[in-house]
Amino acid sequence: MTGFPILTLMIALPVLAALACLFQNAQGARWTALLTTFVELALGIILWINFDPAGAQWQFVEHVDLFGRFSWALGIDGIALMLIVLSVFLMPICIGASWEAIEKRVPEYMAAFLLMEALMIGVFAAQDLFLFYIFFEAGLIPMYLIIGIWGGADRIYASYKFFLYTLLGSVLMLVAMLWMAQEAGTTDIPTLMAYDFPVEAQTWLFLAFFASFAVKMPMWPVHTWLPDAHVQAPTAGSVILAGVLLKMGGYGFIRFSLPMFPEASVQMFWLVMGLSMVAVVYTSLVALVQTDMKKLIAYSSVAHMAFVTIGLFAFSRQGLEGAMLVMLSHGLVSGALFLCVGVIYDRLHTREIARYGGLADNMPKYALFFMLFTMASVGLPGTSGFVGEFLSLVGAYQASSWVAFVATTGVILGACYMLYLYARVCYGKLDKADVAAMPDLSAREIALLLPIGLAVLWMGVYPESFLKPIRRDIGVVVARMEKTGFTGDAHVTAGKPVIPAAAAHEGAHH
Numbered sequence: 001m002t003g004f005p006i007l008t009l010m011i012a013l014p015v016l017a018a019l020a021c022l023f024q025n026a027q028g029a030r031w032t033a034l035l036t037t038f039v040e041l042a043l044g045i046i047l048w049i050n051f052d053p054a055g056a057q058w059q060f061v062e063h064v065d066l067f068g069r070f071s072w073a074l075g076i077d078g079i080a081l082m083l084i085v086l087s088v089f090l091m092p093i094c095i096g097a098s099w100e101a102i103e104k105r106v107p108e109y110m111a112a113f114l115l116m117e118a119l120m121i122g123v124f125a126a127q128d129l130f131l132f133y134i135f136f137e138a139g140l141i142p143m144y145l146i147i148g149i150w151g152g153a154d155r156i157y158a159s160y161k162f163f164l165y166t167l168l169g170s171v172l173m174l175v176a177m178l179w180m181a182q183e184a185g186t187t188d189i190p191t192l193m194a195y196d197f198p199v200e201a202q203t204w205l206f207l208a209f210f211a212s213f214a215v216k217m218p219m220w221p222v223h224t225w226l227p228d229a230h231v232q233a234p235t236a237g238s239v240i241l242a243g244v245l246l247k248m249g250g251y252g253f254i255r256f257s258l259p260m261f262p263e264a265s266v267q268m269f270w271l272v273m274g275l276s277m278v279a280v281v282y283t284s285l286v287a288l289v290q291t292d293m294k295k296l297i298a299y300s301s302v303a304h305m306a307f308v309t310i311g312l313f314a315f316s317r318q319g320l321e322g323a324m325l326v327m328l329s330h331g332l333v334s335g336a337l338f339l340c341v342g343v344i345y346d347r348l349h350t351r352e353i354a355r356y357g358g359l360a361d362n363m364p365k366y367a368l369f370f371m372l373f374t375m376a377s378v379g380l381p382g383t384s385g386f387v388g389e390f391l392s393l394v395g396a397y398q399a400s401s402w403v404a405f406v407a408t409t410g411v412i413l414g415a416c417y418m419l420y421l422y423a424r425v426c427y428g429k430l431d432k433a434d435v436a437a438m439p440d441l442s443a444r445e446i447a448l449l450l451p452i453g454l455a456v457l458w459m460g461v462y463p464e465s466f467l468k469p470i471r472r473d474i475g476v477v478v479a480r481m482e483k484t485g486f487t488g489d490a491h492v493t494a495g496k497p498v499i500p501a502a503a504a505h506e507g508a509h510h
Helices: 006-021 026-050 078-097 106-125 129-138 140-150 155-184 189-193 199-216 225-232 235-245 247-260 262-267 269-288 293-312 317-348 364-378 384-399 401-426 443-461 464-482 501-509
Strands: 059-067 070-076
Touching (some): 006 059, 006 070, 070 129, 078 235, 078 247, 078 317, 106 235, 129 155, 129 189, 155 199, 189 247, 199 247, 225 235, 247 293, 262 269, 262 464, 293 317, 293 384, 293 401, 317 364, 317 384, 317 443, 364 443
Antiparallel strands (some): 059 070
16 A cells, blocks of 8 residues: 555546536435545445554655645554545445435536545645644535525524634634744644643644634534534535534544643633533533424534544543544544434434324334434443543543543433433324325435444454554553643553652551
């Protein structure tokens, strides 16, 4: 694999396919998009197989100087690898979910999705500060079009809100990047990750990046664009928005905020933890009272992404590894839940929870899949949701027992709203004629849900295959954080008991 520009190929291929789609009819565009996303998935698997967790930190590196300090610099570590694999895994599923649901402007729709795939891979593979920024911002455009053109009744409002929120947050980040390039004399991300910025400047830089990543996650209180965007977006738009686009905020924290501004990250510990604790409890309570299925899952996304920030800002290996697993698990599970909503929406054209009931009787296959993803969302042991949340809570406890206590209430509330949703949709009396007439899953729908279901169980039963590639890269971030001397309030260390100083002194006398 050495010397072959596989990352450039993975970015260029969807762009070329998107252009090809624009010159085809609807059916031709569908097949072009599907075949391209399968090729991308194959390339993603090749990346994973050839990635050596014990090799160099940055692999598949490509570097071409373009002009001035700007260069086409790509390369991945284990963290970027996992998020790229998640992106290419969900993309063919999104195309399959749109096969029959999208009937107008199909070539343009497929082109927008392919362009989004290229930009998402670019975000995770970029090794140049400004190249990252270009990919990060450009990803807004296809999503804005997908919501604005193929969305629901209030799609224009939702797409503008999505665009303005995420764009305004990123303007400050660009200013910070310009200052960093000037200060460090380079725009190379791996170099900047090891650079020690002045402590007084770190706080401002941290806040500038925080403005962008907090909106993207989204963190409370800048989360209000998300429920609107999800409700109005077509099913596949919701899948990719929840599955990958929200992960860019978490990726930003782990790639920029923690390693580049460690002292500022410690200073902002209570700000981030405070916002995350409010998000876990508040958005879970809001989810409990929703009448629209998509809104309920959207609010649950905000609560789950708060687990990510809690894990990241615990500054420990368990917390960071847990945050990464929560991101991967949430990408699979929330995507699958939006697909489940899309399946019954296509049949009845309503997302009102009260319109359903008793689906386990006439749609048993659907009820089975929906149950699996509900349980994974709740964090049932044996599913992907458990491992990440458990590790995040362990990390949170080491940092602050209060944060761990509040976050744990979020797990309980999560069980409340997800099981309440499932009970109202799948159980009860099947007394509505139109609901009773709904057919069970088609072969196409099973083909969409089955791979996600298998991935959710794989991650739950054998998380090591997802932890192994990221372990060393998490260690690099943890090493940067340890230099700050941050200590939590939980007096536990893994492996050996801690003997208080007084007791040790007493033992010496005896």
